[in-house]
Amino acid sequence: MKKARIIECVPNFSEGKNKDVIKGIAAAAGKVQGARVLDVEWNASHNRSLMTIVGEPEAVYQAVWEAIKTATKLIDMRKHKGEHPRIGATDVVPFVPVSRMSIGECVKLAKKLGQQVARELKIPVYLYEDAATRPERVNLADVRKGEYEGLGVEIQTKKERKPDYGPTEMHPTAGAMVVGARKYLIAYNVNLDTADVRVAKDIANVIRERNGGLPGIKALGFLVDGKAQISMNLVDFEKTNMDGVYAAIKEQAHKLGVKIAESEIYGMIPLEALVKMARDSLQAPDFKAEQVLENRIYGFE
């Protein structure tokens, strides 16, 4: 029996209006056996689309490569306008481990893809997040500084903007590309039993990692449908999972005389996040994803 390894890749493309182009890119990825395009989203004012591709690592790699080749043919950055920052036709490509894959293996895939893009498509490639080759390239915003227009000048003149792979000039129509690896991001919101948004903002201030709170937690306070909401990204659920941040919010809310109304897991999560929650909350250190019947049925072949 072979254990199925799974990764996710969420490439972002600089086209959010022309449905034929978006469909064409998705179709190129969808043709690859063993990979699945789970979701396609686009935004016209951002003029940008993103695809969620999942499956076995080799298949996802191939699907993303086919999508990039198609985007390189169909998108012309010289004509591109949109609200969202971007440097290329295929703008950002993060590889994300889901099951039985390490972040290190995803870094390897990112570097391999970067080299292939540079070599075969002559597009300059920057590595970011866990694949970054220097600290100042970890953050996506720093890599994208100046955008397509500004980077087009600096890539030729400034040593610190030299790409990791490929030419020191922009591809005439496809621009440049950012490729990397990151951990799975869980979007998780907690609604409070109050309409006072300041309570949500105060709690967000306390729990977010940047202010010395919980590791891997990004948090903001909003008012949503009349309820104060703490809206979060969990960027490393192995460090702080949903139950951990829920307990921390409950404690802070209690101090402020407020209760949790409900919480909401937004979008998809990896099975391992649920398995880890059971392991921790039940003190069951030996519990494994292989004990989940559905995973055993489908995850082995």
Place this chain on the structure above:
Amino acid sequence: MKKARIIECVPNFSEGKNKDVIKGIAAAAGKVQGARVLDVEWNASHNRSLMTIVGEPEAVYQAVWEAIKTATKLIDMRKHKGEHPRIGATDVVPFVPVSRMSIGECVKLAKKLGQQVARELKIPVYLYEDAATRPERVNLADVRKGEYEGLGVEIQTKKERKPDYGPTEMHPTAGAMVVGARKYLIAYNVNLDTADVRVAKDIANVIRERNGGLPGIKALGFLVDGKAQISMNLVDFEKTNMDGVYAAIKEQAHKLGVKIAESEIYGMIPLEALVKMARDSLQAPDFKAEQVLENRIYGFE
């Protein structure tokens, strides 16, 4: 996209010594496309084996049917001796809903199988548990009273032992069969930080359903590797799940001045048990199994 429905079936056969027979029965089930024989266990002193077959309902039904036909050919009850109670070559066949299937749909499968066994194999069939047609046949032990030898006489003479389907006499070599449907059974143990087995027995007494404790909880106290252990079956995790019984044990243990050392999920559990745990413990009523990435990848086609 088609949503994959999944059931489990755990047929018990009256052969626990002859490996060729056991393998032959498993091989017959394993040939059916869409069903998978996840596990085969046997016990020589019980002279009994059981198989865990999972997959789509129609495929599992067909796999079980093939296994029953093979067991009917290969096992002769007239020569069978073993410690475990039994009435037939294929002794018990429970259908269990796992994903997107109701207990009612499993009852229908059980009745359909019972009718086919009676019609084509001329074996008398008794329906039990959720498929039972009368209260006194819900409990397996009651149906199996007198075993193969005793039932062989009473089936012909006593009205209350008339089978639900098939002849009112035993099949000469295959005996009779019990077929039914039940909910998924989770085996869950909690170890206490004490070697005093009386503490485990006391807590088991309080939490088990029979004594007015938690719904769907069967519990016993043991001493295992020097630790007092509460060993449980959760026969309806929709009513009482692992987190619920863990919390109840923690509370009882606290009263007795004892702590939980660790807990252990034994064997397989359905994804829905984990999803329900997250839904309840995070107050996240909208969270669904479809949001688990692995389930989305494999569970849809």
